[in-house]
Amino acid sequence: MHKETAEPSVFGILAEFSSEKELLEAAAKVRDEGYKATDAYSAYPIHGLLEALGKKDSLIPWFILACGLTGFAAAWGLQIFVAVIDYPVNIGGRPLFSWPAFLPIVFELTVLFSAFGAVFGMIGFNGLPLPYHPLFNVEAFKSASRDGFFIGIESTDPKFDRAKTAQFLKGLKAKGVYEVEP
Amino acid sequence: MTSSFQGAADYRKFAVVAAVAGAALSVVGFGLDKQQFFVSYLEGFLWVSAIPLGSFALLMVHTLTGGNWGWTIRPFLVSAAKTIPLLAILFVPVVFGMHQLYPWMDHELMHHDPVLASKAAYLNESFWLARTAFYFVVWSLLSWWLIRLLVPSPDKLTDTKQLHKSQRVAAGGAVVFMLSGSFAVVDWVMTIEPHWFSSMYGALAVAGMAMSSFAFCTLSLILLDKKSPNMWMTQNNVHDLGKFIFMTVMLWGYLSLSQYLIIWGGNLPEETYWYHERGMGGWQVVSSIMVIFQFIVPFCWLLSKHIKRNVRMLPYIIALLFTVRWLEQLWLVKPGLMAGKFPIHWLDLAAPLALAGIWVLAYCTVLAKAAAVPAPAGHGHGHHHGPQDKGH
Incomplete structure (x- = not known):
């Protein structure tokens, strides 16, 4: 059931980082903060990113x-x-x-x-094929397939709080923090 | 950074004990049973020489392909390859025992056997000796030449002139080694049973050399890291070496099965007898042990990535592989010469022990003086995963 709130609901918060190293450091902090419904995006595979985000081995x-x-x-x-x-x-x-x-x-x-x-x-x-994803609503996310490094925290996370999560991500030296429309 | 392999010198005392004990027992054994001594000595030589020869081959492969796996074990590969001239000296007793080992050196037999008589142009004493000398000269010179030209560290790869020089030697050397290595095992082992032939034999032996070398270098990395941490020993690099050991296990299994299947399918008596004599008189047990412990067990054991990168588990797998590699040499050499005898004689332990001791002593002496390869940019101390790291 959709709960009416003053603000429209969001899919999550997306933070952009300028390098692989910053992404890995930020991912570890996101993990240590206790966020679980997270994902990271880059144009190429990054060793140690799964561990940094605290993801379990895939099946x-x-x-x-x-x-x-x-x-x-x-x-x-x-x-x-x-x-x-x-x-x-x-x-x-x-x-x-x-x-x-x-x-x-x-x-x-x-x-x-x-x-x-x-x-x-x-x-x-991976849930593919997936023709639509809310992240496509963020204009800056286009660079994820070229030279961008992103971490997203989704609103399904029990720790998710629109204002606090955005503030937390800004504190991780993110280049930009975006709200993602559903 | 100063040399970080001085810890290798500490292993020399074990090597000396093994060499002295093995040699003393071998001398006694020589007095008791000359043929058994030469058979055991040849097994030991094949078992031990696979490490430096395989290391030389991998050094050429890494010069051509690059990759962190090779830089991780570079000092071990180079130190092992530098001992190749020693192999020529260690081979001398085989030359003294050649009449006990190679039936075709008996002129009587050669004349009365039309099949062997037709092979006399290749199978004769002087040509065999010349080929053997040729192998050692070529391997010693090629390895010396390559090691002199090697790019010393990954940050020097920008010197493309030197890189290309070393790659030309490595490319030509790889072809020469594959051929000479194959011919060498054919001459030294396959001709023990001069009627039998298999075109898979050389490839199988070279694959075994790669297995021995990967296993030995990985063990060197893990053991010496305990004394002085090695910047190259990251989880990813250990994982790569685990994958290579896994790969050589599969390659050995694949080639062994291919050889068996071709002979089984052809069903010709002049080929099948070789497997037949390895299927009786106790050898069937050895054959089964090899299938189970040189393929099935290490294959299943190494399937998981957590095992491939587990520095506590890998030494046990490596010990298992060296045990079955030793058994494989017995299985190749003995049945053709000593039919009807119990598969294992105490000299089969003593002679390989002596050779392993002598060789490890030389290897550790060379390695203790070797310089570490500078770690690449971005491989700081933070990335080091020592033995305390259990993996994720």
């Missing part, structure tokens, strides 16, 4: 492992079912369960399923 590695094991099991299952159970053919007098011959397929399907898991898992866990 993607486990998802990839599960996919890989599925491929592993599927390869064994398919080959055993076809070659031993459903359509046994005597090839060169070899046993029907000639496991060394199955290994290349086991390897390939494990890799294939893992790669699918990595790509589609990454897209899915």
